Amino acid sequence: MIKNILIYIAVLAISFSFAVFYYAWFSNFLLIVVVCLPVLSLICSLPFMIYSAVKGFSLYAPKVMNTDSLPYLKLVAKSKYGFFCPLLKIRLYTNNHFSGKSKKINFKYSGLAGKPVNIELAQLGKNCGLIECKTKWLKVYDMLGIFFIPIKFRYNTETLIVPKAEFIKDDIFSDKQAIIGYKKKSGGGFSDDYEIREYRNGDSMKNVHWKLSAKNDNLMVKEPSLPIYKNFKIMLILTDNAESNNIVMAKFAGVCMNVQKNEIPCAISTTKAVGAYPLSSQTNIYSLYRAIYTQSNLGNADVQDAEPYSIFAEPEEVAK
Structure with a gap:
């Protein structure tokens, strides 16, 4: 030395x-x-x-x-x-x-x-x-x-x-959960939103169709069809100011918890990176943070005609 x-x-x-x-x-x-x-x-x-x-x-x-x-x-x-x-x-x-x-x-x-x-x-x-x-x-x-x-x-x-997640009201995305249709299951069904099939181990008894089961002498259950949600994306308005970005990320953490809790599929975009990251209840949130922090290509999630939900640092600038 x-x-x-x-x-x-x-x-x-x-x-x-x-x-x-x-x-x-x-x-x-x-x-x-x-x-x-x-x-x-x-x-x-x-x-x-x-x-x-x-x-x-x-x-x-x-x-x-x-x-x-x-x-x-x-x-x-x-x-x-x-x-x-x-x-x-x-x-x-x-x-x-x-x-x-x-x-x-x-x-x-x-x-x-x-x-x-x-x-x-x-x-x-x-x-x-x-x-x-x-x-x-x-x-x-x-x-x-x-x-x-x-x-x-x-x-x-x-x-x-x-970041430490900022509290977000549960009803803030109530209008984002609108179901605009259902994906038809192969083989048709008895309703627009579910199909009938035989009972399998692990199925909930709440889904049993008792009338049809009595006719067939076998347990039949209603399997819901896959809903098609209204397409929307969350846009993070990031800047070169670290303190402002901390506020944005804290709000985003609360939004992510809300979205995953209510199982609302959406996409994530930022002003610092290209592409869009798909967010669902199964998404690894840490992988999402890493993609945002490294400002890499977020992915190819469908954001065509998506309704934006922008997150700014100032509370009055949070826009739906």
Whole structure:
């Protein structure tokens, strides 16, 4: 570490000047101690440095966290037993493209490496987005931080920062649930919205057609046809302002919970990406967040003649 070397040179120069201009046993003793200090530090630290380099370390990150939590990385020693690490230094390159923020972190640690050590990423975790972290090297130093052993330490981690959902009324999408027709099932049926078939294991008794079952001497059930919902899409009005995007994403999280709870099929579009992402009750919401954060092609969901529901940062600008 250059700073430690410069500090040592300064201390050595002061000790030398003190020995020259104040000739006494103490000044000479101090000079000898200062001269021998790096060698003593290396001799005492070298076994621990070699052991740390041989065992190595791993770097982990939580897959998903919310904006209320403090994001972190976890540095773990590859050893069942704890060992003393004189001093290690890691340079981390972190960024959150969605919020437009990046940071270079120089992390230092000295002490027992038996338990995982947390590396906090406070500044990047305040905003929604995908926190990416890359590192290439790890250096194990002696106690003075002058001599070191470099270790290849190539890790790429990602943490998805999701917003805390804002409350959305259940009836806000009541007009979006309009059924405009039914997909006919093969073989026809006795109604526009269901078919008759024989009972199968797992069918609900509520769907049993008792009159028809009595005539056929066999349980017959009504299987609903697939409804065709009114096509609509949710448009996220994203900007270059991270705080505004946090508000939009919080509203969007509440909208997603409402849509999935009421099983309303729709599509998701943003002002920062092309395409549309299909959203249903089976959609993996984290995959949807990742697609929005990376501003990649969202997909090919049908949004032709779709009624938009736009989400702005300002509450008065939320439009149906």
